[in-house]
Amino acid sequence: MDEILLRELTPAVTAVLCRRGADFATAEDAVQEALVEALRVWPDDPPRDPRGWLVTVAWRKFVDVSRAETSRRRRELRVDAEPAPGAGTSADDTLWLYFLCAHPSLTPASAVALTLRAVGGLTTGQIAQAYLVPEATMAQRISRAKRTVAEVRLGRPGDVSTVLRVLYLVFNEGYSGDVDLAAEAIRLTRELAARTDHPEVAGLLALMLLHHARRPARTAADGSLVPLADQDRSRWDTALIAEGVERLQAVLARDRLGEYQAQAAVAALHADARTVEETDWVQVVEWYDELVRLTDNPVVRLNRAVAVGEADGPGAGLAALSGLDPGLPRYRAAQAYLYEQAGDRATAARCYAEAARQATSVPERDHLTRQAARLNVGRGA
Template sequence: MDEAQLRDLIPGVLAALVHRGADFITAEDAVQEALVKAVETWPNTPPDDPKGWLITTAWHRFLDLVRSDTARRNREDRLSAEPPPGPSSSTDDTLQLYFLCAHPSLTPSSAVALTLRAVGGLTTRQIAQAYFVPEATMAQRISRAKRTVGAARFDRPGDLHTVLRVLYLVFNEGYTGDVDLAVEAIRLTRQLTAATDDPEVSGLLALFLLHHARRTARTRPDGSLVSLSEQDRGLWERDLIAEGVAVLQAALARDRLGEYQAQAAIAALHADAQTVEETDWVQIVEWYDELVRLTDSPIVRLNRAVAVGEADGPQAGLAALAQLDPTLPRYPAAAAYLHERSGDIATAARLYTEAATHAQNLAERNHLTLQAAVLRQRLSSGAC
């Protein structure tokens, strides 16, 4: 059993302990220690029932931890009668675990960290590396999050939208350190898809698959960004695209449209085009209209303006953009692109430079700076 398969068992094991009366904080520690023991012993003596083995081992460790805690001695009699070993959690238990980790009182960063630790099975060190913070800092963040949700009722209905937003944040972190968070988000969303029949969960999985299929083509060997129009589409992973489209079609067939399905539909239209020229921008604008209706998000409206510029011409895109707040993130970059498409190179170069000062990461800043430099070179050489 590889590491990913082992981590797939964690939600059910943790849920089983909580249902047996374990508090979340101690149960999570016990499960982590059981995983360490599994890694050490399974290569030589693999169990017939891996999940049952983990539940039994984690429960024994939980009892040890409780008995050694003076403040909890009064609970020892209640916990000493061990339930029968073996799997006892259900799919609904896994779903409740997601809800618990996306508790509304947690900050988004804490919810992501707790989900990666408790549901994803990543170590504190791995999560700290992924977020470029000291391990001690991440340990404190996770400990605070566990204390926050420690007293929460396990059977209380949760907000699925919050869970999906946490997974969306995990995916957007991408590859950092020795943990590929994009792959981890896909793995966790597959779990959640099996735990609920909500088509929005499938929509999120489809969105992840379709975006991840283009990952190799997004950057050059030196780490610089490659725009969608310049990407080598031969590098796109067609098997992931096919899976993403199939998952999306099944979700759309249920006629309960949500924002992640609409986003996935836009990604599917991009993935379906064999060349930039074949992109169905008219249909993409129609999906953005649906997304605006669902979310009324200014960022969605900004992306729609760029799509309008492709479908109906850059002037139409600039007109749509003019209706939005110019302080929006990436507004200068969108305006620069549309001005470049309209032939106003001087304005585009100025806006690319402005956009670079607001870039969210080094790769994006370098990309925008390079765009501005290329246009200035064109101006100085009289090539415009």
């Protein structure tokens, strides 16, 4: 049974039902039931046309639900009016589903969950396991999201940037359980890239590939974090790096720069360096300057300050950092790193300890705690 194929077919089948008049919530439920049926039937009796099979079964299940509500809703759907099996869908149908699941009326958490369910084809249980929450909690979240978008009709092209933010959120969630959300985000972004020529879609895909390539080296055998400077670069996935760089170069040549392309350019410069010492930090700073121009994001300015410290010395980095809000995520960690580079180990240790107290994950907290302890031991404290 090819579960990846089922996930790839899910948005197209859902879009077909919606195009035929089904409301989104009922269509999505019908498709999920059809997927369960496929998991039961296909191993022994694989269809010649998987998408056509799913469309037919999902439509029948939708009709069954509609018939059960006929007396109350005074609406009747007849099975003999069922469209021919295997009717296809257009790229616009699938794009409509992407835009619907990333609708601005949804919270980011709800948009992510609905995208994984309706576009990604994951079950509620799989999504709940990935987010480490009870299945009932995730079911309520998805149900609320479906109710929110039930009456939404996209009469004009959706906002690609909103869709990309949702996919970026999925990617950043990492993975747990039997669903690798980073890999799932890459798959969904590939699907989106195949359906739209928007340059920022290509930029986000390049960014994901370049970051994902470093994943094998990001953690040690005991699960502890390994900073970029200490990673074994021979463990990086060179095939993903090559694809990411190729996609990035192609989209940069179009001269329609966006924030994901600029982020990918920074990632490509790291991927291109055989050692941290060989990193072209001057170019990294230049790309962060572009990001600041595009977004004026304080987190981007924080990352730029660290890059300035590498390019022009820790004093320059601390000066760039000084104008930012100390309450920014990872501000103290960046400050600690720059103070250590400047030789002020005592201040660096205090900043690492404070950063550890503010950390939002156990691996990050443990890493920062170890950094503080290392400096304190070195000072004889």
